[in-house]
Amino acid sequence: MTEHDPLDAWIVASAELMKLPLDPAWLPAVRQNVEVTFRLAAQFDEFPLPDDAEPAPVFGT
Incomplete structure:
Protein backbone atom coordinates (compact mmCIF):
# COMPACT_ATOMS: atom_id res chain seq x y z
CA MET A 1 0.00 0.00 0.00
CA THR A 2 1.32 3.39 -0.86
CA GLU A 3 1.16 5.93 1.93
CA HIS A 4 -1.20 8.38 0.24
CA ASP A 5 -3.30 6.16 -1.99
CA PRO A 6 -6.95 6.76 -1.06
CA LEU A 7 -8.22 3.58 -2.74
CA ASP A 8 -5.74 1.39 -0.87
CA ALA A 9 -6.64 3.20 2.36
CA TRP A 10 -10.35 2.64 1.65
CA ILE A 11 -9.78 -1.08 1.02
CA VAL A 12 -7.82 -1.50 4.25
CA ALA A 13 -10.37 0.51 6.26
CA SER A 14 -13.27 -1.44 4.76
CA ALA A 15 -11.64 -4.76 5.60
CA GLU A 16 -11.01 -3.59 9.17
CA LEU A 17 -14.60 -2.36 9.53
CA MET A 18 -15.94 -5.73 8.38
CA LYS A 19 -13.36 -7.59 10.49
CA LEU A 20 -12.02 -9.35 7.41
CA PRO A 21 -8.41 -10.48 7.40
CA LEU A 22 -6.46 -8.72 4.67
CA ASP A 23 -3.00 -10.09 4.05
CA PRO A 24 -0.92 -7.27 2.52
CA ALA A 25 0.01 -9.67 -0.29
CA TRP A 26 -3.68 -9.73 -1.31
CA LEU A 27 -3.96 -5.96 -1.66
CA PRO A 28 -3.02 -5.76 -5.38
Missing part, protein backbone atom coordinates in the same frame (compact mmCIF):
# COMPACT_ATOMS: atom_id res chain seq x y z
CA ALA A 29 -5.61 -8.41 -6.31
CA VAL A 30 -8.29 -6.84 -4.12
CA ARG A 31 -7.50 -3.42 -5.59
CA GLN A 32 -7.79 -4.75 -9.13
CA ASN A 33 -11.16 -6.32 -8.32
CA VAL A 34 -12.43 -3.07 -6.75
CA GLU A 35 -11.27 -1.05 -9.78
CA VAL A 36 -13.14 -3.39 -12.15
CA THR A 37 -16.24 -3.26 -9.94
CA PHE A 38 -16.17 0.56 -9.86
CA ARG A 39 -15.66 0.72 -13.63
CA LEU A 40 -18.64 -1.58 -14.26
CA ALA A 41 -20.77 0.36 -11.78
CA ALA A 42 -19.92 3.61 -13.58
CA GLN A 43 -21.06 2.11 -16.89
CA PHE A 44 -24.32 1.01 -15.30
CA ASP A 45 -24.80 4.44 -13.71
CA GLU A 46 -24.23 6.20 -17.04
CA PHE A 47 -26.85 4.10 -18.88
CA PRO A 48 -29.63 6.47 -19.91
CA LEU A 49 -33.15 5.62 -18.77
CA PRO A 50 -36.33 7.42 -19.74
CA ASP A 51 -37.99 9.51 -17.02
CA ASP A 52 -40.96 7.14 -16.91
CA ALA A 53 -38.87 3.99 -16.33
CA GLU A 54 -40.24 1.84 -13.53
CA PRO A 55 -38.65 -1.11 -11.75
CA ALA A 56 -40.00 -4.51 -12.70
CA PRO A 57 -42.59 -5.71 -10.16
CA VAL A 58 -41.56 -9.36 -10.68
CA PHE A 59 -38.19 -10.75 -11.72
CA GLY A 60 -37.87 -14.05 -13.52
CA THR A 61 -40.58 -16.21 -15.01
